[in-house]
Amino acid sequence: MGELVTVENSAGVATIRLDRPPMNAINAQVQEELREASRQVSADDSVRAVVVYGGEKVFAAGADVKEFAPMTHAQMMRAAERMSSSIDAVARIPKPVIAAVTGYALGGGCELALAADFRVSAENARWGQPEILLGIIPGMGGTQRLPRLIGPARAKDLIFTGRMIDAGEALGLGLADVVVPAQDVYSTAVELATTYAKGPALALQAAKAAIDGGLDTDLGNGLRLESQLFASVFATADRETGIRSFLENGPGKAQFS
Numbered sequence: 001m002g003e004l005v006t007v008e009n010s011a012g013v014a015t016i017r018l019d020r021p022p023m024n025a026i027n028a029q030v031q032e033e034l035r036e037a038s039r040q041v042s043a044d045d046s047v048r049a050v051v052v053y054g055g056e057k058v059f060a061a062g063a064d065v066k067e068f069a070p071m072t073h074a075q076m077m078r079a080a081e082r083m084s085s086s087i088d089a090v091a092r093i094p095k096p097v098i099a100a101v102t103g104y105a106l107g108g109g110c111e112l113a114l115a116a117d118f119r120v121s122a123e124n125a126r127w128g129q130p131e132i133l134l135g136i137i138p139g140m141g142g143t144q145r146l147p148r149l150i151g152p153a154r155a156k157d158l159i160f161t162g163r164m165i166d167a168g169e170a171l172g173l174g175l176a177d178v179v180v181p182a183q184d185v186y187s188t189a190v191e192l193a194t195t196y197a198k199g200p201a202l203a204l205q206a207a208k209a210a211i212d213g214g215l216d217t218d219l220g221n222g223l224r225l226e227s228q229l230f231a232s233v234f235a236t237a238d239r240e241t242g243i244r245s246f247l248e249n250g251p252g253k254a255q256f257s
Contacts, residue, residue, distance in 0.1 A: 002033035012048040012197040014041045026108040027064035031086035038089035048197035053100040062107025087140040091115035094205045096196040100189035111140040120189045121167045121176035128164040200238035200256040
């Protein structure tokens, strides 16, 4: 259990909670605790889906500028990979991950939300990659995950201007997937995670690996990856359960173990 990042598991849904008031700035300690929390939920077979949450007031307002401001070029050359890989650890959780976004998701906070599979946004949330306003660029995945999600031109607009956008625009761009009142953000994310938690765990893991792996390669290699993963799930008990239930009872009635 971390000091600034905690993990709580309830009914198969783990919540990775950032707790560094007032703005959940992602400093080196938060980065390392995010990495450990990601390892923990990945290894725990009782965890079937994950919610990343910053609390009722703010998701994460970015990296800790005060921490990296005095760094030299040589120091940042060593720190940059650590910063990026801490967010990448969240992206590599082999289970469905939902970001529950309240308040601000800016800079590193937006990049943390991008590492999730789905994003539930509060109506009053603000999103953005404002690094350009500091004379720098996103360094925790923003230049890579954002264009993959919303397209290069739209991503360049947000990154080049550094402007904040509201939840409505985030939804229209495809940055947010669901927008709800602020008080409903966490419960909505948990409800979504619970739906996935009831599914076949190994098939969900294979589907996520196929989609994410395919996005990192060409179509031919992506199709070969899909074929390999498709065949692999035929070794699982859930495949037997799902097909038997379909043949006997029709679709959508299987109870997976």
